[in-house]
Amino acid sequence: xxxxxxxxxxxxxxxxxxxxxxxxxxxxxxxxxxxxxxxxxxxxxxxxxxxxxxxxxxxxxxxxxxxxxxxxxxxxxxxxxxxxxxxxxxxxxxxxxxxxxxxxxxxxxxxxxxxxxxxxxxxxxxxxxxxxxxxxxxxxxxxxxxxxxxxxxxxxxxxxxxxxxxxxxxxxxxx
Numbered sequence: 001x002x003x004x005x006x007x008x009x010x011x012x013x014x015x016x017x018x019x020x021x022x023x024x025x026x027x028x029x030x031x032x033x034x035x036x037x038x039x040x041x042x043x044x045x046x047x048x049x050x051x052x053x054x055x056x057x058x059x060x061x062x063x064x065x066x067x068x069x070x071x072x073x074x075x076x077x078x079x080x081x082x083x084x085x086x087x088x089x090x091x092x093x094x095x096x097x098x099x100x101x102x103x104x105x106x107x108x109x110x111x112x113x114x115x116x117x118x119x120x121x122x123x124x125x126x127x128x129x130x131x132x133x134x135x136x137x138x139x140x141x142x143x144x145x146x147x148x149x150x151x152x153x154x155x156x157x158x159x160x161x162x163x164x165x166x167x168x169x170x171x172x173x174x175x
Contacts, residue, residue, distance in 0.1 A: 010048060010056065012162055017044055017064060025071045036143035040151050041068070042116060045087050046109050047155035050100055051163055054091025061087030082119060086112050102156060109152035110145075117145040 020040050023029035031038055041064050049057025065080035072079070090108050098104035121141040125133045 010052065010060065010162075013044065013048055013060070013159070016158075017041060017060075020044070021064070021067055025068075033147060034143070035139045036147040037140075038144060038148040038151060039116070040148070042083065042086070042113060042148055043109055043151040043155050045083055046090050046112055046152060047105070047159040049087040049091040050094040050105050050108065050156075051159045052091075053095065054088050057087030057091040058084055059087075061085070076123075078120065078123060082116055086116065105156050106149070106152055110149045113145040113148045114142075117141040117148075 020029070024040065029040075031040070045057060045061045045064055048060045061083035062080060065077075065083035068079040068083075069077055090112055093108060094100055094104065098108055118137075118141065121133070121137050124130075125136050130136075
């Protein structure tokens, strides 16, 4: 009736997320190029959602988002909600619409990063009527979205490698 899937805990990805989180929020990892500053945990969440499914993406996105919101200066739960929804929706889209190849993952990452930074711009800059909102959209949000999307490349291959190491191999093909 129901197929049972055994989900392995993403240990390597969790350690990597913790290290990136610490380096990002302590200021030791500054990858800012001109006005673009990437949010590196977003492509990691996307790669996990593509390869491990919507439930793993939802949980991983929620945990990363809560950790990011705990260090934020405001009281909104923006990262918790957006990363949780991103992980869930990317997992659903990769299962039913997109393929799990590099092109499909890159397209999902580009779409997700654009939506994340556009929502961040809309909530934090357009609604409160901050001065320079169009400048911020064009020179910070869009460039950060494209720059963040580039980080899907190492995370895609990392996740592919991790899951290929755990896959049982047939003995007749191993020589």
